[in-house]
Amino acid sequence: MxxxxxxxxxxxxxxxxxxxxxxxxxxxxxxxxxxxxxxxxxxxxxxxxxxxxxxxxxxxxxxxxxxxxxxxxxxxxxxxxxxxxxxxxxxxxxxxxxxxYHYIDDLRYACSYVRYQKEKKSNRRLQQDLQKKGVAKEFIEQALLEEGNEDETDAIQRLLEKKGYTPEMPREQANKIYQFLLRRGYKSSDILYVMRSEYLT
The missing domain is CATH 1.10.10 (Arc Repressor Mutant, subunit A)
Incomplete structure (x- = not known):
């Protein structure tokens, strides 16, 4: 050499x-x-x-x-x-x-990430985040199955309540919250369903 x-x-x-x-x-x-x-x-x-x-x-x-x-x-x-x-x-x-020595374990990492982020992000967004971090597809799927949001409408409801959303809120303000939820990866149809439903009345 x-x-x-x-x-x-x-x-x-x-x-x-x-x-x-x-x-x-x-x-x-x-x-x-x-x-x-x-x-x-x-x-x-x-x-x-x-x-x-x-x-x-x-x-x-x-x-x-x-x-x-x-x-x-x-x-x-x-x-x-x-x-x-x-x-x-x-x-x-x-x-x-x-x-x-299991100091790195991508499945453990994915499960932990989903567990602590699922209150703030949709399953789709969690999947995208983990893909960017190089986690294998099968580990992501398993983590979402074990730790993910079973019903995303519940997660949307919690976030809307946290943001102080009410159906009587001015349209401009409601639209900002809607955009915020879209950025978290939630589907438009699910967001609108919860915003218009009796969940929040």
């Missing part, structure tokens, strides 16, 4: 760029310790050591730190590590480690 160049980064880090296009970000002390320099051809065994023993372990620590701050989906954690410039192999090593 031929080191084409070494680029200087912030916080004492250096980016090793190989002729193959591979990139490894190491600390200045690690480069010194492994006696690495531009124009050097390093053996594959050393490259693998840097990849797994140095960066794989660091990516795992980083993943644990990120999960301590907040729960994340596998996709979100993968993206965060990728943004931190960890190579694919190091990211996979970190993901495999945290998955083995």
């Amino acid at each position: 031929y080191i084409e160049r070494i680029e200087q980064l912030e916080k004492g880090r250096r980016r090793l760029v190989f002729e193959t296009g591979e990139r490894l970000v190491l600390y200045k002390g690690e480069i010194r310790s492994y006696d690495l320099s531009e124009g050097q051809d390093i053996p594959e065994t050393l490259y693998q050591e840097l990849l797994c023993d140095v960066l794989g372990k660091r990516a795992t620590k980083r993943a644990m730190h990120l999960l301590e701050k907040q729960d994340r989906t596998e996709y979100q954690l993968r993206e965060k590590l990728r943004q931190n410039e960890y190579p694919k192999e190091a990211v996979e090593q970190a993901i495999a480690y945290v998955k083995s």
Whole structure:
């Protein structure tokens, strides 16, 4: 593996760029310790050591730190590590480690998300949100089945009451509440049904 160049980064880090296009970000002390320099051809065994023993372990620590701050989906954690410039192999090593201890569990994440957000959002909106977070379709469906809104008219009613809606309210004000519910992903027909029904009288 031929080191084409070494680029200087912030916080004492250096980016090793190989002729193959591979990139490894190491600390200045690690480069010194492994006696690495531009124009050097390093053996594959050393490259693998840097990849797994140095960066794989660091990516795992980083993943644990990120999960301590907040729960994340596998996709979100993968993206965060990728943004931190960890190579694919190091990211996979970190993901495999945290998955083995169930520190990430997309089904658990989806169920928790639906449970705490269903009072404010429709099933359709919850589904869209979880899709954006990279949760698999089958996990989303299971979470909505277990934790979702069985009757969305009840959820709409609660939100209308929370907003202080009454059928006698000025049209402009009622329209703002209607738009608010649309943004939450509720169907127009369901919103209008509840707004016009005896639920709120």
